[in-house]
Amino acid sequence: MRDVAREVGVSSMTVSRALREDKTVSTKTRTRVREVADRLGYVYDTTAQAFRTQKSGFVAITLPSINNANFAETFRALSNALEGGGLQILLGATNYRIEREEILVRQLLTRNPEALVMTGGHHSQTTRDLVQARGIPVVEMWDLPTSPLGHVVGFSNAGAMKSIIAHLAESGRRKLAFVGASEGGDLRGAERRAGAVAAAEKLQLPPMDFLDAGTAPVSMRHGAKLAAKMGHALLDYDGLVCVSDPVAFGILSECNRLGIKVPDQLAISGFGHFEVAAISQPRITTVDVSAHEIGETAAQMLGAIFSGETTPYVVEVETSILRGGTT
């Protein structure tokens, strides 16, 4: 910057102003500065700016996994919306573990992010303490936490499950099982399971079994493998409630091979409105959770935060059942 200043014959303060659309610089000077900066190949140092102004221009985000179409979509929506504001995203993946989330948050905080967007409402106590001591604005997504750390945009996983169970019960299914990841990792998955079990109980269905598809994140492969292992034992049930669409698709596909008729012999439901659920034959009954809307709303919340809004609020997004051919 000093070099540019010398070349133009002004002070570096003027250069600084000229490069930042600061109104108080004459148009003539501004264009000269711009031109010289370009010619000298000057690259603005955001690190120095972040240091001086104590504003990093970062928003930190934690996702369970980047390799999940829904989270990726939320991320995309968020990052598109933030772009205008000149904010950059610092992304961290928790791999579905709150211990990992803690390490990550600690790491991210050292970069002085201006806000923290976390997926999920379950955090270690240390994580909670860290962000609260910091006083950093927080947005929690994809859940409705019982004691939020800040803004919230999400939905009730248990509530969505309740509709699914009701739907299955209506169409005469009685003996249901929940297919999900092994305990310990995926807390949103665990919530879905708990919601399903509770809903089944309320409707006086027989107790729901749990079919363990492996460690989170569970995917098509896990579903297919589980179904292959169980074979016709799947027909102990008349409905499988899956923690996500990919798992459901894996099972559906394996049922095809096994000659199990879906939905006649076995109903299958998914979760998350993944693309595969809409394209498979038959389509998989699923829950649309508006991943995109969650991302956009989170971005709006950040906008509100940056324009001084201090009292956090909760937005519950709609979930809706998309009836496919598998139930």
Next chain:
Amino acid sequence: MRDVAREVGVSSMTVSRALREDKTVSTKTRTRVREVADRLGYVYDTTAQAFRTQKSGFVAITLPSINNANFAETFRALSNALEGGGLQILLGATNYRIEREEILVRQLLTRNPEALVMTGGHHSQTTRDLVQARGIPVVEMWDLPTSPLGHVVGFSNAGAMKSIIAHLAESGRRKLAFVGASEGGDLRGAERRAGAVAAAEKLQLPPMDFLDAGTAPVSMRHGAKLAAKMGHALLDYDGLVCVSDPVAFGILSECNRLGIKVPDQLAISGFGHFEVAAISQPRITTVDVSAHEIGETAAQMLGAIFSGETTPYVVEVETSILRGGTT
């Protein structure tokens, strides 16, 4: 840091050293410093460190899209490998556009990344100038650029296509079409198409048609929509060569509905070894491009760069055809 120093009764330099495993601090002092820092809730300021040392601790990465299992996998491998080195990833999505890549790279460079990892080998001239003027180490992935900017880990898209075409020709297919994204965006897709067309010509097959599935990134939905629109006109061909597995799956699924027999009436090949290709019925013949290995190799290259290796090198990863039931 000054507060911690005061509390412990040492200089802030000692605190700085104590927090960084610097050997020259006595164990007693170090533990005291750690303890006090914890108690006061001190959070290290990486921004200041980055500023002072002129090392940001960032590695910048550009991906065409985060919402693509292969790129996501490469990203995962990379970020896992970098974690140990205390490096953080700055991610940017180009949305398959080199103009957008240019803006992104410009932005990322202002953060002083210690290296730049880019997907693809096609860049605007300005982008090339920017990174070269900066002298920043570069890794290009997923392609074999004709004039690399630095290290390269990738494969020949055209080469992989050649194998696919050969495979289809061997099994007697003659009238092939390539299914991909509209021109202009996806350059890797364009390369695949060019490779396919050239290979078909070499084998003296009739000229390959191009079926436009829409703007990149093309996915299951695009494939299904295209097939639905074309209906039995698909049977003008006896083989469809798709730019990626999701597109292939969309077409396969729609063929099911249309009653088109795959592979008897129509062969379908995909690309990328996406999960859906392995789980669908039948499995989709695809090309395994070892996304994970690309990420790991890129990380190794970064390791080499940071330990002083200055001459860039090229690693060509293996691609292999996975024969499924669709060809």
Next chain:
DNA sequence: ACTTCAATTGTTATCGATAACATGTTATCC
């Protein structure tokens, strides 16, 4: 011509950590 005010540019100090160097302190050896 002189005052007044707005527009434009300049000066100085600063953000928090650390490299480089200087100093102080404790062990080790003859």
Next chain:
DNA sequence: GGATAACATGTTATCGATAACAATTGAAGT
């Protein structure tokens, strides 16, 4: 015990941009 080395800690200047304030220039009004 005193010299010497090894270890531990302290001091000072600095990275690049900018907030806050100061100074200068220019235009308008009387």
